[in-house]
Amino acid sequence: MGFQHELIVVGTSWGGLRALEVLLSTLPADFDRPIAVVQHRRPDSDDTLARVLQRHTKMRVREAEDKEPIVPGRVYIAPADYHLLVDDQSVALSTDPPVRFSRPSIDVLFESAADAFRHRLIGIVLTGRNHDGAIGLSRIKQRGGLTIVQDPASAESPEMPAGAIERACVDRVLALDRIGPFLGQLRQR
Amino acid sequence: MSRAAPASSSGTYRALKEKDTEVERVEVELLLEAIFRVYGFDFRSYAYASIKRRLWRRAQAEGVASFSALQERVLHDPTCMDRLMLDLSIQVTSMFRDPSFFLALRRKVVPSLRTYPFIRVWHAGCSSGEEVFSLAMLLKEEGLYARTRIYATDLNETVIKVAKNGIFPLSKMQEYTINYQRAGGLRSFSEYYTARYDGARFDPSLMENVLFSQHNLVTDGSFSEFHLILCRNVMIYFDRNLQNRVLDLFHSSLANFGFLALGRKENLRQTESEPKFIPFVAEEKIFRRADKK
Numbered sequence: 001m002g003f004q005h006e007l008i009v010v011g012t013s014w015g016g017l018r019a020l021e022v023l024l025s026t027l028p029a030d031f032d033r034p035i036a037v038v039q040h041r042r043p044d045s046d047d048t049l050a051r052v053l054q055r056h057t058k059m060r061v062r063e064a065e066d067k068e069p070i071v072p073g074r075v076y077i078a079p080a081d082y083h084l085l086v087d088d089q090s091v092a093l094s095t096d097p098p099v100r101f102s103r104p105s106i107d108v109l110f111e112s113a114a115d116a117f118r119h120r121l122i123g124i125v126l127t128g129r130n131h132d133g134a135i136g137l138s139r140i141k142q143r144g145g146l147t148i149v150q151d152p153a154s155a156e157s158p159e160m161p162a163g164a165i166e167r168a169c170v171d172r173v174l175a176l177d178r179i180g181p182f183l184g185q186l187r188q189r
Numbered sequence: 190m191s192r193a194a195p196a197s198s199s200g201t202y203r204a205l206k207e208k209d210t211e212v213e214r215v216e217v218e219l220l221l222e223a224i225f226r227v228y229g230f231d232f233r234s235y236a237y238a239s240i241k242r243r244l245w246r247r248a249q250a251e252g253v254a255s256f257s258a259l260q261e262r263v264l265h266d267p268t269c270m271d272r273l274m275l276d277l278s279i280q281v282t283s284m285f286r287d288p289s290f291f292l293a294l295r296r297k298v299v300p301s302l303r304t305y306p307f308i309r310v311w312h313a314g315c316s317s318g319e320e321v322f323s324l325a326m327l328l329k330e331e332g333l334y335a336r337t338r339i340y341a342t343d344l345n346e347t348v349i350k351v352a353k354n355g356i357f358p359l360s361k362m363q364e365y366t367i368n369y370q371r372a373g374g375l376r377s378f379s380e381y382y383t384a385r386y387d388g389a390r391f392d393p394s395l396m397e398n399v400l401f402s403q404h405n406l407v408t409d410g411s412f413s414e415f416h417l418i419l420c421r422n423v424m425i426y427f428d429r430n431l432q433n434r435v436l437d438l439f440h441s442s443l444a445n446f447g448f449l450a451l452g453r454k455e456n457l458r459q460t461e462s463e464p465k466f467i468p469f470v471a472e473e474k475i476f477r478r479a480d481k482k
Contacts, residue, residue: 065456066425067236067432079454085238093425093454094239095281112238115210143210 003187005146006120007070007086008033009113011106011136013040013128015156017049019176023126024057024075026180032059032072033183036091036113038084038104040132045080053077066093078104085112102132110136119144124179126150128160134167141169148172148179216256217241223260228270230344231407232277234431240277247276278345280316280423283361284323287453288371290421291327293473295373298448299331302416308337311415311442313406314423315341318352322381323372324419325395330375334398340413342404349401355391357382362389406435411442418443422452429460436462443478450475 012019016039039049047063054061057075064076069090076091078084083094083104092112099105110123110133123140125133127150141147147170152158154175165173174182214237221233221240232240248259251269262269285291302308308328315321321341328334343349357365362382369378382389404412406423418439424432439449440462449466451474457463466476 063454065454065458066452067429068456069459082454083239085236085242087236087238090429092236092238093422094242095422095425096239096242097281108242112242115213115241116238118210 005122008035008122010037010124011133012126015127019126021056028184036076038078038106038109043081050077064091083108106133107136111139114139114143121145124148125164127155127157129157131163134164137168151175220260282319284319284365285368285372288368290473291372293470309415310339311418312341313420339399356388417448419450433461440465447478
């Protein structure tokens with residue numbers, strides 16, 4: 001695949017479960033770029049999110065474990081009450097204090113991934129009720145990555161996508177059901 | 190206001206971007222090397238992404254704009270190093286974090302511990318002590334505390350002082366009460382503390398058999414043989430090499446079939462240490478030391 005992007009990071013909060021289901025189920029069947037996801041949820045949540053999302057994709061969906069290598073065909077979900085970060089070729093967890101009231105924090109994932117993957121990264125902000133992710137998405141753009149935001153008009157909660165569009169340099173604003181196909185097309189170029 | 194992004198970045202621009210992150214990495218490595226050589230604390234094998242965030246937080250708090258500027262301040266101002274030490278070594282924790290883990294400890298590990306006339310526990314990276322108190326309560330309720338000695342260690346002397354005080358924020362008690370109940374607590378959680386101002390002071394008798402001391406997992410060796418070692422969410426800040434070194438240290442500090450408890454999302458898979466430990470309660474990350482060869 002002549003596809004420069006080696007990792008995709010996704011951030012979402014309110015309405016995120018449905019949005020992630022749509023995103024994963026609209027990817028091409030053979031899509032295998034690793035995806036790291038931060039979905040805000042209660043600190044005592046179990047791994048239900050990963051199990052529900054698994055029904056919508058052939059990729060392997062699991063909560064991330066510390067120092068797990070980043071490999072094709074996998075979706076890494078930030079565990080409840082941990083920050084998820086990306087180092088060169090693996091994920092790392094932290095129990096540092098919440099950032100802007102969030103743990104996991106989208107900004108923390110996005111900033112670390114931007115530094116590790118630079119232009120080989122795609123950042124995606126989906127539905128949500130706060131502004132987490134906007135700063136991280138700016139960092140991705142600054143490091144030469146590709147930035148995509150769900151069209152606020154198609155979002156269950158428009159605040160997070162709108163905040164990202166306002167703050168970051170966004171390459172594409174797409175309706176929710178167009179993001180998967182767009183990622184698929186990138187491979188054809 | 191949204192701004193239109195340039196369609197694609199030129200090659201030169203891309204080269205610059207890469208240089209940015211590489212220069213930053215060099216700066217971080219030099220800073221950690223300087224800290225090691227001047228102050229003796231070795232953070233060189235910490236996981237890069239998370240230590241970089243902590244260093245950057247300190248740089249911002251000090252009002253400096255780069256890691257190099259932070260290095261200059263740290264080298265010439267020991268009080269800045271003190272502040273940075275706190276940033277680098279405080280682990281945020283809570284009482285009975287992951288109640289299902291403490292329940293497994295109570296139901297599955299305690300029966301084995303009962304068989305020993307004297308029980309030695311090492312709580313490595315105890316930070317401000319929430320988990321030490323949790324463990325002491327659990328052992329007390331199981332009638333084992335009187336013959337237990339808990340060695341609680343941390344890199345940072347300041348947090349050890351906090352742990353010794355045994356005073357935790359009153360605002361946390363609601364959360365801790367729920368955790369305690371879910372962890373199989375046998376009493377009423379409020380029996381363990383008295384409210385003073387906005388702090389909850391825990392029963393000093395919980396600390397009777399706890400020995401707090403400074404211990405550096407990176408540079409210090411083994412100091413006894415233990416039946417149980419807890420080190421939860423401490424090694425997530427280490428890179429794989431350092432994790433392996435510390436796991437070796439734990440292996441050599443455990444009695445035969447002694448227990449090692451890690452954090453909920455830590456694992457030994459694909460590490461050199463994997464064969465040295467046998468999963469005991471796999472989903473709670475409780476392992477047993479494999480037989481001495």
